[in-house]
Amino acid sequence: MAGEVDNPSFFLTTLQKGVNWTRTKSMWPATFGLACCAIEMMATGAAHNDMARFGMEVFRASPRQADLMIVAGRVSQKMAPVLRQVYDQMAEPKWVISMGACASTGGMFNNYALVQGVDQIVPVDVYVPGCPPGPQSLLHGILTLHQGIMSGEIQRSTGVV
Amino acid sequence: MAASGGEVADDPILDAVVAVAASAKVTVTTAGPVQVVVEVGREDYPALVEAARAGGFETFIDLCAVDHLAREPRFDVVVNLLSTQHTRRLLIKVGVPNEDPSLPSISMVYPGANFYERETWDMFGIVFDGHPDLTRLLMPDEWDGHPLRKDYRIGSVPVEFKATR
Amino acid sequence: MSDNTRDSETEGLEGKQASEGRSHGAEERRRVHDLWVAGTEEPDWVATATDEGAQEMLPRELDPGLAAQRGVTVVDDYGEATGLRDDELQILNMGPQHPATHGVLRLQLELDGETILRSKPIIGYLHTGMEKTAETLSYMQGGTNVTRMDYLSPFHNELCFSLAVEQLLDVDIPPRAQAIRILMTELNRVASHLIWLATFGLDIGALSMMLYGWRERESVLDFFEKVTGLRMNHNYIRPGGVAADLPDGWETDVEGILDVVRTGLGDYEAMLNENPIFVDRTQGVGIITPAEAQAYGVTGVNARATGLDYDVRKAFPYSGIEQYEFDVPVGQHGDTFDRYLLRMEEIRQSLRIAEQVIETMPPGDYRATDRKVTPPPRQRIDESMEALIHHFKIFTSGFDVPAGEVYQAVESPRGELGMYLVSKGGPKPWRLHVRAPSFATVQALPVMMSGQLIADVIATLASVDPVLGDVDR
Numbered sequence: 001m002a003g004e005v006d007n008p009s010f011f012l013t014t015l016q017k018g019v020n021w022t023r024t025k026s027m028w029p030a031t032f033g034l035a036c037c038a039i040e041m042m043a044t045g046a047a048h049n050d051m052a053r054f055g056m057e058v059f060r061a062s063p064r065q066a067d068l069m070i071v072a073g074r075v076s077q078k079m080a081p082v083l084r085q086v087y088d089q090m091a092e093p094k095w096v097i098s099m100g101a102c103a104s105t106g107g108m109f110n111n112y113a114l115v116q117g118v119d120q121i122v123p124v125d126v127y128v129p130g131c132p133p134g135p136q137s138l139l140h141g142i143l144t145l146h147q148g149i150m151s152g153e154i155q156r157s158t159g160v161v
Numbered sequence: 162m163a164a165s166g167g168e169v170a171d172d173p174i175l176d177a178v179v180a181v182a183a184s185a186k187v188t189v190t191t192a193g194p195v196q197v198v199v200e201v202g203r204e205d206y207p208a209l210v211e212a213a214r215a216g217g218f219e220t221f222i223d224l225c226a227v228d229h230l231a232r233e234p235r236f237d238v239v240v241n242l243l244s245t246q247h248t249r250r251l252l253i254k255v256g257v258p259n260e261d262p263s264l265p266s267i268s269m270v271y272p273g274a275n276f277y278e279r280e281t282w283d284m285f286g287i288v289f290d291g292h293p294d295l296t297r298l299l300m301p302d303e304w305d306g307h308p309l310r311k312d313y314r315i316g317s318v319p320v321e322f323k324a325t326r
Numbered sequence: 327m328s329d330n331t332r333d334s335e336t337e338g339l340e341g342k343q344a345s346e347g348r349s350h351g352a353e354e355r356r357r358v359h360d361l362w363v364a365g366t367e368e369p370d371w372v373a374t375a376t377d378e379g380a381q382e383m384l385p386r387e388l389d390p391g392l393a394a395q396r397g398v399t400v401v402d403d404y405g406e407a408t409g410l411r412d413d414e415l416q417i418l419n420m421g422p423q424h425p426a427t428h429g430v431l432r433l434q435l436e437l438d439g440e441t442i443l444r445s446k447p448i449i450g451y452l453h454t455g456m457e458k459t460a461e462t463l464s465y466m467q468g469g470t471n472v473t474r475m476d477y478l479s480p481f482h483n484e485l486c487f488s489l490a491v492e493q494l495l496d497v498d499i500p501p502r503a504q505a506i507r508i509l510m511t512e513l514n515r516v517a518s519h520l521i522w523l524a525t526f527g528l529d530i531g532a533l534s535m536m537l538y539g540w541r542e543r544e545s546v547l548d549f550f551e552k553v554t555g556l557r558m559n560h561n562y563i564r565p566g567g568v569a570a571d572l573p574d575g576w577e578t579d580v581e582g583i584l585d586v587v588r589t590g591l592g593d594y595e596a597m598l599n600e601n602p603i604f605v606d607r608t609q610g611v612g613i614i615t616p617a618e619a620q621a622y623g624v625t626g627v628n629a630r631a632t633g634l635d636y637d638v639r640k641a642f643p644y645s646g647i648e649q650y651e652f653d654v655p656v657g658q659h660g661d662t663f664d665r666y667l668l669r670m671e672e673i674r675q676s677l678r679i680a681e682q683v684i685e686t687m688p689p690g691d692y693r694a695t696d697r698k699v700t701p702p703p704r705q706r707i708d709e710s711m712e713a714l715i716h717h718f719k720i721f722t723s724g725f726d727v728p729a730g731e732v733y734q735a736v737e738s739p740r741g742e743l744g745m746y747l748v749s750k751g752g753p754k755p756w757r758l759h760v761r762a763p764s765f766a767t768v769q770a771l772p773v774m775m776s777g778q779l780i781a782d783v784i785a786t787l788a789s790v791d792p793v794l795g796d797v798d799r
Contacts, residue, residue: 031425035452035795036477036558038429039521046524046540061425076798078301079422079430079451086423108470112308112316113300113455132477132558195642196733220636221623221766223733225759227748239746241733241761245620245636252733273623276769284457299450299798308458315458 016152023067023093024146026055030066032086035073037100037132044135054142063089068145069122070138074102075115087122095154097141098124101131125154172197174247178216182209196250206255207265210240214270218242218251224267224277226257226285230311235259236287240267240274257287266292284309415443420783422451428525428787429794431768440779445772449765452798460758464724465491468755469561472745475760476796477558478521481507481514482738484563487758489644490734490747491565494727497696501688503567504646509580509683510553510562511645511736512676516587517546518739519669519676522791523594526666529788530607532598542590549579566700567693577684584677591673598666608663612774612786615660622773623766626741627668628790632660638737650682662789669791672739698725724753740764740791764796 033041045051045059060066063086075083087096098118101107104127106116118124125148128141148154175197179185182205188198201209223241234256242251257264266289268275278289279298286307289295297304306313421432430451436444460471472487473480485507492499520543527535547557552573554560562569598604614624616632629636637654639647655671657664693700701720702713729751735744741763748757767790774786 032423034430035454036474039477039558042525043540043544046544047537048541048544059425063423074452074454076451076453077304078299078453082422082430082451106318108474109454109456109459110315110317111455111459112314113453113458116318134557198731219617220620220625222625222742223623223744223746223759223761225746225761227757227759239759241744241746243636245634245641248641250642250733271623272621273766273769276765297450299453301450308455315455315462 017150020150020152024149027067027095027142027146028058028060028065029056029068029070030063030086030090031059031061032063032069032083033072034075034079035102037072037103040132040135041070041072041099041138044138049135049139051139051142054139054146056142063087064091066090067093068095068097070097070099071103071118071122071124072099073132074107074109075118075121076113077115080115080121083118084121095125095145095149096122097126097128097138097145099128099138099141100133101129104129107131174217174244174249175199175251178209178212178218178251181205181212185209195248196252198252198254200254200256203255203257203264206253207267207270209253210242210267210270213242213251213253217247218244220245221271221273222250224274224281226281226287226309228285228309228311233258236262236285238264238281238287242271262286263288263290265290266295268292283307286310418780422448428792431787431792431794431797433771433783433787435775435780435783437780440781442775442778442780442783445775445783447768447771449768449794449797452794454795454799456799457758457760460755462754464753465565465727465755466721466724466753468758469564470559472758472760473559473561474795475799476738476740476743476762476764476793478518478793479511479514479738479740479743480559481511481563482736482743484561485511485645486734486736486738486743486745487747488563488565489736490732490745491727493732493734494730494747494749495565495696495699495725496728497566497694497699499567499645499694500691501646502571502690503692503694505683505687506568506572506692507563507645508647508650509572509680509687510550510568512679512683513546513549513580513583515676515739516583516673516680517543517550519673520546520587522669522739526788526791527598530604530785532601532604534597535594538590538594542587545583545586549576549583552576552579564693566696567691571692577687580680580684584681587673587677591670595670605663607782607785608666608789609661610659611662611778611782612665612789613659613661614770614774618770618773619660622770624741624770625766626737626739626763627665627672628741628767628770630654631657631664631668633658638735638742642735644734644736647679649686650679652676652679662785665789665791726751726753727755735761738763740793740796741767743796760799762796762799764792764794768792768797 043049045057051057069087069090071083098104102109102114103118106114110116115121126141126145128137130137145154175187179187179199182201184202184205186200199209220243222243225239227237227239229235229237236257238255238257240253242253255264264287266278268278269291276298278292279295281287282289282295283297283299284307296302300308416437418435418437419432420435422430432448432451434446434448435442456471456475460468463471468487469484472483475483520539524536524539527533527539550560551557553576554562554569614632616634619629619632619634625636633656635654635656640654652675655668655675657668701717706713707717727749729749731748733744733746735742742761743763744761746759746761747755750756771787771790775783778786
């Protein structure tokens with residue numbers, strides 16, 4: 001077999017591309033709203049901005065069925081273990097978008113109660129800035145993630161931080 | 162509330178409430194006579210709250226603590242009651258010393274005080290004697306310390322930028 | 327969770343007090359534990375094997391006051407009547423990650439089959455330490471903090487904070503600023519109730535409401551963005567007035583909102599009011615009585631649905647709202663359907679106020695002329711060094727507020743939102759306590775839920791409109 005095909009990577013790379021394409025076109029987010037950003041996340045899914053255009057309108061209530069966790073809002077010390085557990089429950093491959101200043105860095109609340117950046121708990125693929133990021137910003141973040149997956153820049157095989 | 166001070170003159174609703182507590186001191190606030198502050202000693206506090214409920218202040222609005230740190234007594238617990246029939250508020254303020262930060266619970270008089278007392282215990286470490294379920298409310302159970310005390314650090318993490326690493 | 331976040335050691339304060347406070351904590355915890363187990367080694371009433379203390383339900387044999395408080399009285403009779411043994415009960419944890427909990431509320435439900443015997447709300451999953459942060463921000467910056475508490479009604483938070491500060495400062499707010507504040511808060515009430523309608527519809531299966539509610543809300547948010555630059559978390563209402571005047575042509579925009587929302591409301595009511603599924607799922611569900619509402623501090627729509635006639639706007643008017651004509655709708659059953667009707671009517675009344683604001687908007691300044699709290703106009707900064715210094719000072723070090731204490735309340739879409747502000751002089755508050763309306767509402771959930779079916783939990787929870795940012799702060 002190996003002798004017959006001179007360039008075996010030809011077939012394999014296109015399959016990889018095909019896989020990546022399917023991953024980006026039906027990336028179901030988990031319903032994981034925390035704070036203000038969750039409202040904008042819901043607004044992104046609603047009529048005006050319509051995430052269904054990207055095959056993402058199905059917010060899955062169960063993390064087992066979700067591919068993408070959008071950490072929308074501030075993560076408190078009490079919520080952090082829960083968040084990690086939800087992430088662990090998601091099936092591979094999975095991605096994480098950290099939405100908004102609070103999820104990315106703790107935002108303006110640099111105090112005892114908040115985790116200063118969700119990347120301390122779960123690996124983050126795309127950070128979306130804003131307080132809260134508007135639906136357009138979130139869509140931009142999502143498209144950035146899609147591009148990264150398509151180009152192979154973002155690959156996820158293990159859930160290790 | 163100290164801003165305008167002054168005594169309340171001839172107030173039958175309030176007089177009936179305050180009559181049960183010898184230590185009660187009444188002041189009006191900047192909001193006028195619709196918002197009255199009664200400072201009371203710890204010993205008279207439960208009786209005053211019960212009298213307030215009997216006297217028409219049937220709605221429980223708020224209970225919180227203030228940490229004055231250097232002052233004696235260190236804490237103030239402020240109970241905020243509302244009378245919708247008389248359209249007025251009553252703020253009951255009771256001092257709590259640092260050595261023995263405890264108060265009788267009023268959650269049997271106003272069930273709504275339950276969560277507020279738990280929050281105050283969580284944030285200030287003030288024990289409410291007789292409370293049915295005095296556990297931490299907002300912080301995780303294993304948390305150490307009481308965050309809203311003035312001697313509890315805000316717990317900020319220094320901000321680092323990549324370029325400075 | 328690093329050490330320094332847990333450390334209660336003092337920072338520039340007397341170390342003795344700090345160490346005392348800390349050792350005392352352990353003692354107090356033991357005392358609390360004593361309360362729990364009442365002398366026995368092992369609490370024998372633990373319903374489920376969990377490792378967290380707060381997960382435990384209370385014992386079933388309670389004294390009457392507490393039983394009423396937890397809503398146990400009704401269901402305990404039921405339990406005894408059917409000869410329930412403890413092993414037939416199950417504890418179900420709902421949340422904190424659950425699509426119908428409106429954020430990160432966690433409910434612990436004790437179930438017999440599908441019937442809720444008791445429930446226990448567990449909160450704190452969104453605790454942000456805002457009351458602590460407020461002590462480190464100046465009065466000028468404080469608005470950015472409070473606006474993020476109840477993220478569905480940011481204007482009400484800002485207004486409440488500003489009114490509290492202004493009471494201490496004793497500044498006069500020009501009529502135009504007051505009218506702008508009323509306009510923005512009432513439109514915010516519309517937006518908030520629309521979100522409520524959308525999520526409530528989603529939760530009980532009226533999925534189209536989800537799309538319609540958000541669609542109408544966008545029209546309000548577009549106006550907010552035009553005025554304040556942000557869709558949410560505006561920091562627009564500030565101590566001393568508002569941040570900027572309304573843009574040209576704002577009347578047309580608001581009239582557009584009035585049209586869109588009013589048309590929409592008619593459609594929704596046509597869809598829902600007579601809809602047998604909707605009516606069956608809401609009528610007689612999640613009932614709370616007036617006495618219970620008062621004792622638990624439930625305010626706002628949830629209290630008015632029981633027949634209580636209490637609205638902060640009427641009882642303790644603020645920001646000149648008494649000049650406008652509006653009605654406060656009051657229900658009578660205290661159930662989910664009444665809460666729905668009331669919110670729909672409140673949207674109408676808020677639009678009515680907005681309409682009056684368009685007609686009567688007074689000319690004049692949009693912020694107080696008091697130099698102490700008001701930064702100089704932009705063009706003055708180019709002309710005058712003093713104005714530049716003044717501008718710099720007011721935004722860096724803020725302004726001093728005289729010592730005092732004040733409790734200020736406004737009617738947020740969720741009920742009475744109050745702020746208790748303690749100042750000891752200086753540019754930062756000594757203590758800011760927020761009396762959050764959702765906090766009291768969540769506390770009263772066990773009363774509304776006991777004896778219902780588990781599907782009604784969703785309807786009840788959605789109907790009381792809790793915002794967890796408001797609950798946990």
